[in-house]
Amino acid sequence: MGGPATRRRSSALRAYGCAAAGLFLLVGCTADGSAKGGAAATTDAAARTPAASPGASTPGAGPADSTANPLVPPLDESKQPKTVAEARALLGRIVITEAAFGPEVVRSTPFESDPRRWPVLDEDCVWQTAGLPDDVLATSTRSFHIPAGNGRGRLRLNATVTVHHDRRESAWETARAMEEVLRCPGQKLREGEELKNLWGGSFYLGEQANGWTEDAFSETGEYVSAQDGGPHRYTWSQAQFGPVTVAIAAKGAAGFTQEDMNGLAAQATSRMLLQAKQELGKEAR
Structure with a gap:
């Protein structure tokens, strides 16, 4: 039995989960199957967050300092990391382990991406990797799966956390993600692995079913692999709080x-x- 603080944390997590699920249902009803996210052409643990694109359209201003929404506290800008070391420490307090998914999920090999590398979608819609761009202080992708068995195939999962200098940079990341879907509805992750028929949607806080994040982006499509067969469903979900984006593929x-x-x-x-908000949100008075 947990104390009051534990019970409050559990209740908040359930509320976030319900809101996130609502957004998935909203986006999924207009898509056929699954969504895109989290793999680069040269790494098993790739995030689907690209380097800066000079042609990207300017993202909307979004929430200036969050809102009165109890699920989205105001950002405490004094807590934003200023150095790579601070960003990596923050990232380590936000990124998850397999326990966050449930008892069926286990770690994949390799488990973590190279922290010095960053996935980039090239002009031919093929994912490559490059060094971190100037607007990224730290990023990490962890890979998990549910093993095949009991009549089911192997389900692959990636969890990505990226820490920028500020909210504007993280907003640009979401804007570029939407641009990528429009530019490349079919994408090559690596040799023998592709995403097809991708569709994406982005919603600011208060739009549609988004009551849980400053900016929500979700993508659906089909996943085809020489190893795993297909087409199978594909889903990418990305959320933002202040300088941090989190995503699941x-x-x-x-x-x-x-x-x-x-x-x-x-x-x-x-x-x-939730962990990002607990780290960077202003404390209630």
Whole structure:
């Protein structure tokens, strides 16, 4: 039995999860199957967050200092990391382990991405890796899966946390993600692994079903792999609080429904976002 603080944390997490699931249902109803996210052409643990694009359209201003929404506290800008070391320490307090998904999920090999590398979608819609751009202080992607068995294939999951200098830079990341979907509805992750028929949607806090994050981005499509077969469902869910973005990518498999994948993604995204808010939000007075 936990104390009052533990119970408050659990209640908040359930609320975030319900809101995130609502957004998935909203986006999923207009898409066929699954969504995109989290793999680069040369690494198993790739995030789907690109380097800066000079042609990207300017993102909307978004919430100036959050709102009165109890699920989105005001950002305490004094807590934003200023150095790479501070950003990596913050990232370590936000990124999740397999326990955040549930008992079926285990770690994949390799488990963590190279912290010095960053995925970039090139002009031919092929994912490559490059050094970190100037607007990224720290990023990490961890890879997990549900092993095949009981009539189901192997479901792959990636969890990504990226720390920028400020909210404007993290907003640009979401804007570029939307631009990528429009530019490349079909993408090559690596040799023998592709995403097809991608569709994405982005909602600021207060728009549609988004009552839990400053800016929500979700993507659905199909995942095809020489190893895993397909087409299978694909889902990418990304959320933002201040300078931090968190994201979950789910590559489907036989025996898993869209609801299964949405539930896993919503639960893990919610936990990372809650931890970001606890680290960077202003304390209630």
